[in-house]
Amino acid sequence: MAQVVLKEVVKAYDDVVAVDEVSLTIGDGEFVSLVGPSGCGKTTTLNLIAGLIEITDGTISVDDKVINDLDPKDRDIAMVFQNYALYPNKNVFDNLAFPLKMRKMSKSDIDARVRQTAEILSITPLLKRRPRELSGGQQQRVALGRALVRNPKVFLMDEPLSNLDAKLRVQMRSELKRFHTELSATVIYVTHDQLEAMTMSDKIAVMSESRLQQFGTPDDIYGHPANIFVAGFVGSPSMNLLRGRVSRDNGITYVTGPDFRVGLTGRNQALADASSGEVVVGCRPGDCRITHETSTTGFAAAIHTVEPTGDITFLHLRTGNAMLIATVTPDFPARVDDQVWVTFDNERLHLFDGASEQRISA
Ligand SMILES: Nc1ncnc2c1ncn2[C@@H]1O[C@H](COP(=O)(O)OP(=O)(O)OP(=O)(O)O)[C@@H](O)[C@H]1O
Ligand SMILES: [Mg+2]
Structure with a gap:
């Protein structure tokens, strides 16, 4: 796993600055949530770390190596999106195997990795099913598995639970937390749900208007908000x-x-x-x-x-x-x-x- 460091990261489009001089140090194995109102720059920050969009200024490093110019496929970072679109015509096994096939891994290695991942996520009995034969929570686990199977250094998750109903969210929240503890994975997690951020994170980064407002433990953020924005945003x-x-x-x-x-x-x-x-x-x-x-x-x-x-x-x-x-x-x-x-x-x-x-x- 890995440490991720953002140093004065900027993403500017023609008429908007989507991310404005954001600096963050995400420790090896830490679970960090990114929260803030719609449009504050959360998804853009994840996309920059994943390499899906080009950085305007600043540096992003993983384990002391600057990755600004590295291709997404060479970054060893997996992203789980809100719309996790599984391949509808592939069964669960093949959905999980796909990223490994793309990497030209041998058949026996793929088989071992897929089965190990399925065990971790308790989806072994579902390996032969197609996505439409799964519940929302099961589909979500498969999506997570597709990221997990690659055994990446860093996981980026953009509101991965927002399509689930309230009860399933609570269940998946606890599963994600367990999954993080078991793998001691470095996770950067975007959510609109404060309770999710408070309950799952080692640290929370609060953003507003493209800028980082505060970065600290849930206790810090809740008990010692750095400014009026954080004070009003966190807590319900x-x-x-x-x-x-x-x-x-x-x-x-x-x-x-x-x-x-x-x-x-x-x-x-x-x-x-x-x-x-x-x-x-x-x-x-x-x-x-x-x-x-x-x-x-x-x-x-x-x-x-x-x-x-x-x-x-x-x-x-x-x-x-x-x-x-x-x-x-x-x-x-x-x-x-x-x-x-x-x-x-x-x-x-x-x-x-x-x-x-x-x-x-x-
Ligand atoms: N390709 C683009 N071109 C121009 N502006 C963009 C582009 N992508 C994002 N933006 C702008 O950058 C800002 C940050 O967008 P971003 O998607 O990061 O917000 P967000 O915090 O993820 O919001 P939400 O909670 O609604 O998902 C917004 O003002 C958005 O309109
Ligand atoms: Mg977003």
């Missing part, structure tokens, strides 16, 4: 973000907006005091404390809607023009238009600079 429901000014009242530091006031203590107080004065304060729905009693570090809000989901209930709250989401236990007495108090947990709130939108940290 999204982090509450309120823009205000730093003010002091009776020795207490607050972030104050037109319709809210968040009291800051300890470390947050020091960070806000040292800031430019215009900040955005963020708090995940699960880190907002909701009470019927007033709170000196909190602010009042009205219940807009109540969404019970079973284990937890989401409260949509209105304060002036701002909307917030908070979670409460199902037994919390909540009625539409009730007034409640919202307190952001100071241990878990996030501060961003209002102008640069970057995280404020010591």
Whole structure:
């Protein structure tokens, strides 16, 4: 397996820059997910690594060897696409054997490799079937097998589960994770599904508008988002973000907006005091404390809607023009238009600079 390094990689078309100075180091055997809104450059990044499109600037290396000018077939990288189109007239065995035949491998070697791959993916009983005689999940496994059979250094996967229904996705998610652990393969995985990225990855790269916004472990990305974009993009429901000014009242530091006031203590107080004065304060729905009693570090809000989901209930709250989401236990007495108090947990709130939108940290 292999380490993949992208250094200031650029892909420019006539009128768009699809990938803008992206630098990433993907360690040997790591599972890295690439996430971001539609059009942010995820597929383009994979295509550049695979060599399917030409790089405009920067370098891509595998194990310290620059591969910019290497032909895709010489890169030893396998790509699994969202539309995995198996050959409809070939059975599973021949679908798996095809990439090896193309490489002129001997018949007995092909046979051994196909059977070994089929074992790993638990599709041995299906080897004689045609694709149309398989379920979606089985077809997906065959597609994966077609990449796996070549035993490449690096796997690139572009939303490989997005054609599957919700239940199958969960099942395949766990199979992919197991497959990665067993093979200790280097995998670069594009997904729209945050839960997939959070649960499967060693590291996540968040992209927006062709640029890399943050690269870190799922815990880093979720617990210490580098900027307002990452804060709002990762997590569902999204982090509450309120823009205000730093003010002091009776020795207490607050972030104050037109319709809210968040009291800051300890470390947050020091960070806000040292800031430019215009900040955005963020708090995940699960880190907002909701009470019927007033709170000196909190602010009042009205219940807009109540969404019970079973284990937890989401409260949509209105304060002036701002909307917030908070979670409460199902037994919390909540009625539409009730007034409640919202307190952001100071241990878990996030501060961003209002102008640069970057995280404020010591
Ligand atoms: N051949 C091309 N010529 C011109 N622009 C292109 C070309 N291919 C992609 N783009 C543009 O580059 C940007 C990034 O595209 P890309 O396919 O990488 O996005 P993505 O992150 O994979 O999006 P999605 O989540 O929708 O698949 C988009 O603005 C797209 O329109
Ligand atoms: Mg794409």
